[in-house]
Amino acid sequence: MTPVGKTQRQLMIADWLRSGRVGSQEELVARLSLAGIAATQATVSRDLLELGAFKLKRDGSIRYVMPDQIEADHAAAKLDRLLAEWVDTIIPCGNMLVLKTPPGSANLVANALDAARIDAIAGTLAGDDTIFVALVDGADNAAVVDLLHRKRAGA
Structure with a gap:
């Protein structure tokens, strides 16, 4: 087996996660072994944790994915649902918007807006x-309000 550093091993794991369906730590141990790299399941588990990888169910199967693989569609769908359920009012205010939610809900909606x-x-x-909600310079405030209202309505 070839001695490989932690960084190189983690880069290989991240590449495998991004390019295919890896469903288990044992599968990663086997892939590393085929590449001539000795690693235990415990080592792979720590690598996955440090990479921020997590298991996600997609297309009927569970697989590991990297944080940057969360699809914009997933974030957009979550935002639509949260806007519909938790946003009471959207108020334009210069180059900003003010969204009103029930008590304790603002952080959840803000995180979804950022993720989208x-x-x-x-x-x-x-x-x-x-x-x-701070808008970028030159953003059309009315268009963003309209977009958020459409998302709230599920359009």
Whole structure:
């Protein structure tokens, strides 16, 4: 077996996760072995943890994925649901929006807005029941409000 450093091993694991369906740590141990790299299941488990990889059910099977593999569609669908369920009001305010939610819900919605990576949104700041949404320079405030209202309605 070839001695390989942790960084190189983790890069190989990350590449395998991004390019295919890896369903178990044992499968990764076997792939590493085929590549001439000795690693135990415990080592692979620590590598996955450090890489931030997690298991996700897709297309009827469970597999490991990297954090950057979360599809925009998944984030958009989650945002649509959260906007519909938790946003009471969307108020335009200059180059910002103010979203009102029930108490304790703002952080959940703000995280979903950030994860959806809407080009016109620079970022969010959440309190308990209020979210400030900063728009990028030149963003059409009315168009973003319209987009969020359509998402709330499930359109």
